[in-house]
């Protein structure tokens with residue numbers, strides 16, 4: 035099933051993995067709509083990629099999200115990739131309950147996307163969530179993002195049963211060089227290079243390498259309830 039003339043909606047599509055997916059889907063002939071919160075990012079990406087329809091939308095604003103989905107009419111493929119939370123990397127016992135719960139805002143955003151888009155997805159269509167390697171390989175300080183990732187993966191399998199034949203899958207990235215690491219400032223490249231040394235492939239990943247797996251989840255008509263790990267082998271023992 036190719037993506038030519040298929041309608042693809044990506045929530046969290048102005049940066050990193052979501053943007054790379056939008057660009058690749060557009061190159062394969064899809065009609066791509068990509069959203070995020072920041073007006074600046076939406077405007078900047080719209081001028082860089084005029085063939086993609088970027089729009090402003092917070093994944094937590096369920097009324098706005100419902101309006102945005104309805105305005106698009108029928109949809110073929112939906113991707114929920116927004117980070118949607120300020121996560122604190124710290125051991126569980128060093129986080130307040132509020133800090134721990136904050137990580138789950140990613141999950142609640144994904145439930146909004148699922149609830150509001152599934153009624154609009156055409157036969158043969160799909161919903162893809164993005165989790166992350168900490169769901170199944172957790173270092174100290176990752177308890178909240180690990181638990182959130184597990185929740186995303188569990189929800190996708192449960193939904194895959196309930197909404198079939200609409201397909202629901204997860205793509206779980208390893209460490210990927212995206213704007214998410216811009217907080218490291220000038221040390222970003224060196225830090226990512228260092229992280230790459232502990233990964234079997236020997237480097238961190240590129241957003242488009244994860245995008246390829248998301249496109250596969252859209253295009254493969256027999257894939258549902260699956261989790262695709264794109265992580266350079268980081269999950270290996």
Ligand SMILES: NC(=O)c1ccc[n+]([C@@H]2O[C@H](COP(=O)([O-])OP(=O)(O)OC[C@H]3O[C@@H](n4cnc5c(N)ncnc54)[C@H](OP(=O)(O)O)[C@@H]3O)[C@@H](O)[C@H]2O)c1
Nearest residue numbers: 046048049050051070071072092093116118166209210212
């Ligand atoms: N990079 C990695 O190493 C890595 C590893 C494992 C898992 N992941 C997961 O992969 C996904 C994408 O990460 P990334 O590295 O590509 O991050 P990124 O480059 O920071 O992109 C995140 C995207 O989500 C949007 N976003 C954030 N909060 C949002 C909200 N409340 N509503 C709508 N859009 C929102 C951002 O735009 P705005 O700021 O404009 O909203 C941006 O477009 C995330 O779910 C992340 O947890 C990433």
